[in-house]
Amino acid sequence: MLQRKLFLGARLKRVRRERGLNQSQMAGELGISASYLNHLERNQRPVTAGILLRLAQGFDVDVKTFASESGEGGGANQLSEVFSDPMLSDLGVSRSELVELADNAPAVADGISRLYTAFRELQRQPAEAEAAGSDPRVLITPETWVRDYIQAQRNHWPELEEASETLGGALVHPLSTAEPLRLRLKDAWGVEVRVVGPEILEDASQQYDPQRRVLMLSSLLRPENRQFGLAYQLALLEFAPIIAQMLEAARPPDPGSRRLLHMSFANYAAGAIIMPYGKFLRAAEEYRYAIDRLCAQFGSNVEQVAHRLTTLGRPGAKGVPFFMLRVDPAGNISKRYAGEAFPFSHFGGTCPRWHLHNAFQTPGQTIRQLIETPDGQRFFTISRTIERPIRPDLRDDALLAIGLGCDIKHAPRIAYADGLDLLNTPATPVGPACAVCPRLQCPYRATAPAGRMLAVEENRKTISPYPFVPS
Structure with missing residues (x-):
């Protein structure tokens, strides 16, 4: 009722x-x-x-x-x-x-x-x-x-999904997931693929010469990133009319936004070619969303699979609606996608109580956590480190971290939740960015809450550095 x-x-x-x-x-x-x-x-x-x-x-x-x-x-x-x-x-x-x-x-x-x-x-x-x-x-x-x-748009593009599934389903090889992509570029578009040294590409990881019909991929790229580079270029060529129509419908406000959206559409299609919707969803359900199993089957890396998991919103054939963030060690967010609800701040960073940031302390391990937002919603999350796709300078930090999460009602479908008492395990209270978080007694608060009167007393120190008067 x-x-x-x-x-x-x-x-x-x-x-x-x-x-x-x-x-x-x-x-x-x-x-x-x-x-x-x-x-x-x-x-x-x-x-x-x-x-x-x-x-x-x-x-x-x-x-x-x-x-x-x-x-x-x-x-x-x-x-x-x-x-x-x-x-x-x-x-x-x-x-x-x-x-x-x-x-x-x-x-x-x-x-x-x-x-x-x-x-x-x-x-x-x-x-x-x-x-x-x-x-x-x-x-x-x-x-x-x-x-x-x-x-x-919920990070789901039916036009690209349908075209990518048709193309990806036709590109099969018993031993290699990248070789069919290379052959398609060669046979259908006359494009030759070369792996070249970083000194040739300078600050690029890949570059296509449309006059010579040559696609150059940096030798610094890992195999799964080279495969993605092949699929990206193939998407630009195969789906040019579809992407052009999508760009017209989107009406980006300036050339820079248009170019970035164009690349985003091609990136989306590349993932959909390598991991065709129906095949990927069946595998995800069979493996209960075990990321490493999906990486092995589709020749992709953790980030590519995690991103693909946020796109499974086809009507009548939906996967678990994940949200995803990618951060660097300084806490800067460089990716955020959501297949359904997204419990974090739109303008700020993430809550320090979410274990996404702890992933840097245990590289390569998967950290699972139940979290609860101020409105009482509970989410199941996993976090782990990934390596940057290319590392020109070996002195640079190669690690980033990704966090995946979903409403707790979907957790039984996920292998990482096995062994957790989802009903009785306490959830970690988290919030949006500190400036808008309503939680009163949070010892992790980094900034004072906006628009709230502070409850600071000279004769009394509180655990929270910025206690405030509740509204």
Whole structure:
């Protein structure tokens, strides 16, 4: 029984548009009238339990995610970070107001987020802002725009999946996963592949010469990275029309964002060629998401497999909806993807209580952990180190760390959870970035919470360095 009325018009409209349906077509599949659907989309009627059930059955919608306060895009959570900034915190905007804004005006919520992102970049790079003149769009970096665009689509691209599965399924070899890629480049596109010394490529790991039709791969690349390089170039050639259509639909705001999105699409397709959807999902379920087993079968490395695990969102054939982060020893986040909910900060770093950072102390080992976010959601996570794909200078640190996680309800499907009492094992309390984390007595807090009054007393020291008055 529903405890509150659910006005989810914007989300319902998004589901319809993603499937290319008009209101009459979707209403027919839901067994309601087009006028009633129109009322639902305009939030003039609440979404009932019956409608949610039909969405789950007919459109493969996860009801819990669809009906949750955070919404599909996590808009309310993202807005909470924005309005916790000291510049805005005195407004006292309630959580319910943010949820209402994210639900009823998602484009407006996205606009607020973009403006705040530009404001942060302005603070970080004042010289860049001055050079930009009156055009604030340059303050939204290509990386930020592309990351947000990919996440808005749940990091799943049906057009590329279908084409990659057809191509990848045809490229088989009994002893090598890379050789069919090389032969396809040679036979279909006349491209010769050469492995060359780093002095030839200078600061590149691979380079394609379209005039000579030669693809050069650095000899510093490991075998699985060379294989991925072959698949990347093949995707650029084979799927050029598909990627061009996807770029037009995305409408990137500037040439830099367009080029980065182009590369992201090709990277996605490369992983899908090497690990075709159906074959990869069957193997993942059979091996219960044991990463090393998947690496061995598909000739890929840990990072490639982990990234692929976040893309398994095909309607009717979904895998465990993982989220993924990649960090360096300094805590800088260089990748973040999510197949479903993502429990960490959009603008800040990660919680120090999550064992992702501990992975650097035990290289090569898999660390498992149950975590709980301030809203009571529990997640099962694994963390481990990986090596950089290329290491030009042997004096440099070669390690990065990746963290994978999912809602605890999916943990029984995962081999790494074996032996854990998922119901009774205490979960580690974690939060978003310290500046927006609501946890009161956290000894790991690195910064004072934004917009909160500190409860510091000269005659009493607390375990938490920044105690604050609860709201």
